Amino acid sequence: MTTPPLCPILGVHIAAVDMKTALNYIRENLSALRGKYICISNVHTTVMSYEEESYRKVQNGAALALPDGKPLSVVCRKRGFAGADRVTGPDLMQEIFKCSREYGYRHYFYGSTPETLKLLEEKLGETYGLDIAGLESPPFRALTPEEDEAAVERINASGADFVWIGLGAPKQERWMATHEGRVQGLMIGVGAGFDYFAGNIKRAPMWMQKLSLEWFYRLLQDPKRLFKRYLITNTKFLWLIARGK
Structure with a gap:
C-alpha cells in the first residue's frame, strides 16, 4: 500500500491528492485500511493542530488527512504538489455512496441526533439504495468504559465497511484515534456531513464552491x-x- 504524497502544512501531513486519487486509494486498499481512520482536514483543524501537539499527533496518525479546505489544496500546489485539489467530506461521502451498491459496501453512522439520523436513513435509502448497517446517536457526554465497549461491539457486529463519524472537530478525530484498531471498519470523520445528507444544511451553490x-x-x-x-x-x-x- 503506497501512501499518497504528503505536504506538511503547519506540522500536519496533508495528503496532496484530488478526489479521484483519494477515492481510488480508498477502494483499492480498503482491506488494509480497516481499523484505521481518515481525517477531513481544513483550516480550522490545521490551526488547532499547530497550536496543540496532542491534536497534531491525532491528525498525523490518520491513514489520510485530506484537504477539505480550499486553502490547504492551494498551499499544496504552491509547494510543488500539482495534483492536489479540494476533497470535501460531503463530496467524498457522495462518491463512496454512489459506488456502494457496485462494491457491496455497508455503512454505519455514529454521531448527531436521532432526528437527523432518521432523516439521513430515509434520504440515503431513497437516493442511493444504501446498505445501512447501523445508525447510532451517542449521548452528549463522555461514555463509561462499559458503554464505549458496547458501542464498539455494535459497530463491529454490523459488519460495516465504512464507519462515518459525525461528532464535530476535534471530538470526532480524537474518538477515531482512540478507537483505532478496535473498530473494524474504516472510520472517516465528516463533521457536518450527516446534516448535509439529511437536508438540515444546504451546500453552497457550485459557483461559490469553485470560488x-x-x-x-x-x-x-x-x-x-x-x-x-x-x-x-x-x-x-x-x-x-x-x-x-
Whole structure:
C-alpha cells in the first residue's frame, strides 16, 4: 500500500491528492485500511493542530488527512504538489455512496441526533439504495468504559465497511484515534456531513464552491457559531503561512 504524497502544512501531513486519487486509494486498499481512520482536514483543524501537539499527533496518525479546505489544496500546489485539489467530506461521502451498491459496501453512522439520523436513513435509502448497517446517536457526554465497549461491539457486529463519524472537530478525530484498531471498519470523520445528507444544511451553490466561498455560505447559515472561528482561525492561518510555517 503506497501512501499518497504528503505536504506538511503547519506540522500536519496533508495528503496532496484530488478526489479521484483519494477515492481510488480508498477502494483499492480498503482491506488494509480497516481499523484505521481518515481525517477531513481544513483550516480550522490545521490551526488547532499547530497550536496543540496532542491534536497534531491525532491528525498525523490518520491513514489520510485530506484537504477539505480550499486553502490547504492551494498551499499544496504552491509547494510543488500539482495534483492536489479540494476533497470535501460531503463530496467524498457522495462518491463512496454512489459506488456502494457496485462494491457491496455497508455503512454505519455514529454521531448527531436521532432526528437527523432518521432523516439521513430515509434520504440515503431513497437516493442511493444504501446498505445501512447501523445508525447510532451517542449521548452528549463522555461514555463509561462499559458503554464505549458496547458501542464498539455494535459497530463491529454490523459488519460495516465504512464507519462515518459525525461528532464535530476535534471530538470526532480524537474518538477515531482512540478507537483505532478496535473498530473494524474504516472510520472517516465528516463533521457536518450527516446534516448535509439529511437536508438540515444546504451546500453552497457550485459557483461559490469553485470560488472558494463555501465558508462564507456556511457563515451566513450559522453566523453565531462560525463567525469567531472563521475570523480568528482564517486570519491566523494566513499569517502563519505568510511567515513560511
